Amino acid sequence: MRLTNVSQMQVQPGRLHSCVVTATPEDTERLPLSFDQRRHVSFGSRPGSWMAASFRLLHPTGLEQIAEAWEHVLGRHGTLRSVFTSAEEPDGGEDGGPAGAHGDRTGGQGPQLRLSRADPTGSRWQRLTDDAAPAELRAALRDLFDVACDPFAQPAHRLCVVEPSPQDPEQQGPQIIIGADHAHVDAWSLLVLIRDLTSCLEDLDAGRPLGARLPEAASFAAHTRQMAAKPTAPEEITARWREILDAGGGAMPSFPLNLGDLSVPRQEVVEVRDVVDAEALAFLESHAAQQGVRLIGVAVSVMTRLARELADQPLRTVFPVHSREDPRWFDSVGWFITNSVLENDDEGYAASYRTVKEAIRLGSYPLGPIMEPYGGMPQEPGMFAMSWLDHRKLPVNVAEDLQPQHVSAVIRTDGVMIWFVINDSGMHLRCRYPDTRQARRAMRTWLAGLVYGLRAPLEAG
Incomplete structure (x- = not known):
């Protein structure tokens, strides 16, 4: 897997689409924030807080198939079904207490943060470009992820697809780019997302239940609680x-x-x-x-x-x-x-x-x-x-x-x-x-x- 950035990544020419979902935070379930999540999000809304994975499918695949597989992936991973909000008043509780008071160079000073469950619903496709060259596509992806993958976006992730141009004589598979705010993913997570999505697409092709061959995915919130319970x-x-x-x-x-x-x-x-x-x-x-x-x-x-x-x-x-x-x-x-x-x-x-x-x-x-x-x-x-x-x-x-x-x-x-x-x-x-x-x-x-x-x-x- 090559490590690059959005201004230098390899992008195939074609039409860029964005799979838009909505996610409204629920008041009924508050989730714990890890030390690194709190530090990252306390710096506030800003462009460039995200990371992404890009890969190319090996054969033509329709947008609706990709959306169906993506919705199943979102259902597997709790952190992709959670959103951050900034509380008006400190509540002193486990999940939304003060972030600190020693200046923003520590990531300590900032709003009172809350992390709530929010199940994404209502996926729809939005075309962002007609047939475009790689430079235009890179710029469009950067602009989109800077907004859609902001720490306080709801949800803070977005799946995009570059469909090959109909004039492409080879007609290879589409390129998929998944962006997410860093508070919800790390480099290992990007591999998991690619693995899960491609496996679900294979399940659709084979007529199997989605995710039938994937192992259970424990929630990151459970990991945060486990870390908090560790001995001093x-x-x-x-x-x-x-x-x-x-x-x-x-x-x-x-x-x-x-x-x-x-x-x-x-x-x-x-x-x-x-x-x-x-x-x-x-x-x-x-x-x-x-x-x-x-x-x-x-x-x-x-x-x-x-x-x-x-x-x-x-x-x-x-x-x-x-x-x-x-x-x-x-x-x-x-x-x-x-x-x-x-x-x-x-x-x-x-x-x-x-x-x-x-x-x-x-x-x-x-x-x-x-x-x-x-x-x-x-x-x-x-x-x-x-x-x-x-x-x-x-x-x-x-x-x-x-x-x-x-x-x-x-x-x-x-x-x-x-x-x-x-x-x-x-x-x-x-x-x-x-x-x-x-x-x-x-x-x-x-x-x-x-x-x-x-x-x-x-x-x-």
């Missing part, structure tokens, strides 16, 4: 978090090189670098195994060396970790991601891999109580994060012949995010950073050194 983090974990935040001046880690003036967020720059193909990837994994580590340990080693050589600092980066610890959640849609921090100053493979394990442990406890003294997760301009996505290791995956894409929004940013994406075709990097002269220079140097360092064992071998 031991003192050693809380103390380690204090050390990490103190080392960052009371905030999450910042990128070690000069990014220029970030007094306001800047237009993003997105770069994708192909690192190795499948054959070279196999060699690198064998090289890592011979050293007693996994490939991520090699990547952390390379970045640790870069941080020391270029900035004379330890490597410190935000490190998202998933909370699908129980197989019960493998087939569910939701935001099963929490943030941790990876800190390392020893480029040895063993030490680098130990820091990965430590980061996973730091992220295995509820962050709310840990971050409460800071009024939420303290974030400053220049925050640095890395994400490791190995699609081969996930229990849910998508066939490459569907041409799957993980599509991010186009945003303004004041931080640096690097994704390491691994699949059967090899490894590529995707990097997002602010468009300043200093950041362009710094990121060219960092990314060149990162790719060179990752490939170095190939040259030595």
